[in-house]
Amino acid sequence: MIRWPRLLLWLLLAIPAALMITDLAGGALAMDLYHPSGEMAVRLMILALLPGPLVDAFGPNRFLRGWIAVRRNLGVAAFLYGLLHLFFYVLDMQMVSAMIGELAIPGIWTGWVALITMAAPAALSFDAALRRLGRRWKRWQRLVYPAFLVALVHWLLLDWAWLPAFIHLAPVMLAWALRFTMRRRKIQRSVA
Ligand code: HEM
Numbered sequence: 001m002i003r004w005p006r007l008l009l010w011l012l013l014a015i016p017a018a019l020m021i022t023d024l025a026g027g028a029l030a031m032d033l034y035h036p037s038g039e040m041a042v043r044l045m046i047l048a049l050l051p052g053p054l055v056d057a058f059g060p061n062r063f064l065r066g067w068i069a070v071r072r073n074l075g076v077a078a079f080l081y082g083l084l085h086l087f088f089y090v091l092d093m094q095m096v097s098a099m100i101g102e103l104a105i106p107g108i109w110t111g112w113v114a115l116i117t118m119a120a121p122a123a124l125s126f127d128a129a130l131r132r133l134g135r136r137w138k139r140w141q142r143l144v145y146p147a148f149l150v151a152l153v154h155w156l157l158l159d160w161a162w163l164p165a166f167i168h169l170a171p172v173m174l175a176w177a178l179r180f181t182m183r184r185r186k187i188q189r190s191v192a
Contacts, residue, residue, distance in 0.1 A: 009070055013077045016040050017084055030091035037085035038155065042168050044078035045118075045148045049172050053179035072125045075144060079122035082115045107157035110150050117147035148172070 017040075020033050051067040058064065089111075093099045102108045121141045123129075130137050152165045159165075 006070070006073065009073060010077075013044075013073070017081065020084065020088075024088075024091075030088040033088045034085065034092075037081055037088055038151075041078050041081035041085055042148070042151055042155070044074050044081060045144060045151065046168060046171055048072075048074040048078060049144060049148060050175050053175040057175070057178040057182040075118075075141075076122050076125050079115075079118045082118055085111075086115060107154060110154035110157060114147050114151040114154055117143050117150060121147075 016036065020036055024030065024033060048071050051064055051071055055064045055068060060068075090099070093102070103112070121143050124133065124137065124140050133140065152169055155168075156162065156165045
């Protein structure tokens, strides 16, 4: 049976990719599409990372429950945008030897590490994997955190612009700070 809200979400998530492909077909250079594809991957990772700590901090209200329900889709979409970003890189470089030649550059290998680290949680984000892995499933999903941090380092090393990478790190740091503050308050209240 088709689940319409999820289908709608995927249609929305596909719009930026469709616009990038249209740009490419219209003559844009593959290198001009690094920015929108890389940034989209990072932003979707943030959207997948935020609801967990926010539910811990504020409790599971209706909005956050809905967000949690689509979290896996957001993570998979982040990985797919990472793959699209790689596709633009392959088009830009044109030759495998040129890509291999760049592998030693820290700004480049960090991109590969981020993408490979994202691959495991994305591949294991389906119901069948959840059922099979049981408790271990969460451990695999936690790989998204190092993947996110490495993606930010990749960005920083390529652009040397601290502000955009920091702005993208800030909401995740804030959500974690809220999680810890609220947890500590709960513990203090239960002890008092
Ligand atoms: C397959 C591995 C990857 C390679 C080879 C790669 C390569 C590149 C290159 C060549 C650039 C452009 C640098 C420049 O000239 O400005 C770039 C930018 C970027 N990449 Fe990657 N990347 C990879 C994976 C990723 C992943 C997995 C993410 C995110 C999850 C990501 C996020 C970004 C971001 C945010 C930018 C900066 C865009 C900008 O503001 O210009 N990359 N990447």
